[in-house]
Amino acid sequence: MTKRIYTALALLVLGAGCAKDPSLVGPTNAYSTSNYPSTLDGLNSVLAPCYSNLRDPGLFGFHFLPKAISNSEHAVNSIYNGDASWNDMAAVNVSPTNEYVNEAWQVLFTGVKNCNVLLEGADLFTQHYAKSSDLPTVALIKGQAYFLRAYYYFELECLYGEDNVPSPSATDTLGVPIFNGVPTTLAQSQQPRSSIKNVWALIESDLQQAATLLKGQVWTGNDEGRVTDVAAEALLGKAYVFTKNYAAAKTMLSTVIGSGKGLVGYDTLRGEFIGITAYKFNRESLFELNIDQNSYGGYGVYSGAANSTTIMGLIWPPWALGSDGTEGNCTPMGYGNEIAHWKNVLRYGYKLGTYNLVANPNYNAAKGPSYNNPQEVMDPVYKAAALAARTNGTVDPRLYISMLQPWVDSVSPDGQHWYPVSRPNFEQGAGTYGWSIRKYTPVFNNINNVGPADDVNLHLLRMADVYLLYAEACANTGDPSDALEYINKVKRRAYGYPINSASPIDYASLTAATMAPDPSLANNPLYYERWAELFNEGQWWLDVCRWHLGPNEAAYYGSAYNVTTPLSWSDKSYVWPIPLNETNSNPLVANQQNPGY
Structure with a gap:
C-alpha cells in the first residue's frame, strides 16, 4: 500500500494532541477525542493503520494466505503436520476454535474499527480545525477509509456470512455484526449478527461514497499505492456479482473497463508475481499491497516495526x-x-x-x-x-x-x-x-538471508478479475457473446495474443473444453479461467464457496500430505464458523452460530 503512509505516519498518536504537563491531559493509551486530530498530518496518521492492518500476521502479513486459504483450496500441499488448525484447513474441516478462523475474524474487525476511528476523526477535524482549503484532502482521506472498511467487510461476509449456505432456512440469512461507529460502551461493542442484506448494503454504500470522494484522484510518488475511485468501482462491481445483482454489476464493471485500466502483457504479469520492481503498480493493478524487502531489524511482521514486511x-x-x-x-x-x-x-x-x-x-x-x-x-x-x-x-x-x-x-x-x-x-x-x-x-534470495522478508507486492484486486467478473455478469444477463469475449481476452493475454482480436486459442462457447480434466472445470471456461488466472491469490476459495464446488474439489484433489484420511466435504464448510472467542465474549451472537458448527 502507500509507501509514505507507512513510513512517515506509521504510528498512531494516542495521547492528547498538544504538549502539556502529563497531569493535565487524559489517558495516554487512548485517543483524546476532544482535540485529536487537529491537523491534516494527524488525520493521515489515523488513516495509516487502516492500511497497515492489512499486513497483520493474521492477515496478509503471514498466516491468512499460505496457512488458511491456500490449504483450503489446495493450491498447495503441506508437508508440515504439527499445527492442528493448519491441518484442519487442508481437510476443510475447521471448528470454532481454529486459530486461523479466529485470527482472520479479529484482524478484519480491527480493520473495521480503524476505519471507523478515522471517519469519526475526520468529522471532528472538519468541525473544529479544518480550513476550507483542507476539505478536499479530508474528502480523499475519508474516501480511502470507506473503501477499506468495505474491503474488510467484504472479506468478513464472504468468509463468515451465511451467503453460501446451500439451503438457507430463511430468505434473509445471517451476516456478520455491523459496526459503523466507534463503540464507547461495552454494550455498543457487543453487536448481534446483522442480516446479509444489511451487510452488503453497507459494503455497497461505502464503496459508492469512496468512488465519489476519490473521483478523479491520481496518486503519484510515495502515494502511488493509495486506493482510487476505479478500485472502489471495481470492488463495488464485484460485490454486485457476489450478490447476484448482475445488471448493476455489468454497468459498474463496464465503467471500470472504460477507465483506461487494462491487462498487461504476459511477461509483465510473470515478472510482477516474483517482485520485479519495474512491474509494481502497473496498468492492471487496482488494489495492491506494497511490500518491501526490509525487515527493519527483526523477523518480518514480528519485528515490532509498523512498516515491517x-x-x-x-x-x-x-x-x-x-x-x-x-x-x-x-x-x-x-x-x-x-x-x-x-x-x-x-x-x-x-x-x-x-x-x-x-x-x-x-x-x-x-x-x-x-x-x-x-x-x-x-x-x-x-x-x-x-x-x-x-x-x-x-x-x-x-x-x-x-x-x-x-x-x-x-x-x-x-x-x-x-x-x-x-x-x-x-x-x-x-x-x-x-x-x-x-x-x-522469493526466487532471488533465500528469504532467511534478508530478515527474513518478502519482496512481492500482493494483488488484492486487478483487472483480470474485473474482466472475468464482467463476463459472469454478461452470462447472467442474456449476453453470452460479451461474456465469451471477455473470457477470451484473459486467455489471449496468457497465450501472448492481442487481447482484442480473435485468436486460435479462443473458446468457441461458454461450455467449450478447457485444459482441466475434472468435471467442475473441464467444460466451463468461466470457472476454469478464474481458477487458472487467479491461482493462489486468495480468490478461488471464495468462488468454490459461492458456486458450491466443494464436493467436486475434494474428489479432484483427493488427498493432502497433512491430512491422514482422503479428503471429503461437508456443506457447512462453505461458511467458516463464528470463532468461539466471539461467541463466548459476545452474548448477542452466542446463539447465532453458522449451521453445522
Missing part, C-alpha cells in the same frame, strides 16, 4: 538443487513447508507425467559435482518435451506464472548464483512431480 514466502518458497548437484541435498529458500499440489499441474493441462534422473552426459569429473555440474540430470528427452510444452500451446502458460518446474526453472538461493529448481526432499522418486510455488515466492 510480510513473510509468507517462508511457508511456500521454492526448493533449490543441493550445492553438490543432488536432489537429496536440496534446500528450501525458506521453511519449505509447502509445495504446489500436484493435481494443479495437471489442471493446467500438463500431460507429460513425471521425470527420471539419468547420468549427466556433460558431467565434468575433474571439476567435481556441484549445482552447475551435477552427476545426474533430468532425462534430456523429457526436458526437451517440457521446454516445447512452454511454447507450443499444449499447456496453459499460466502454469509457469504460478509454479516452478524442477530442473527447468532456476532460482538464486544465495542472491548471486542460479541453481536449478529441485524436487523437495519429501517428494522424490518415481511418480512424483515436486513443483514449487512461484507466485508470491
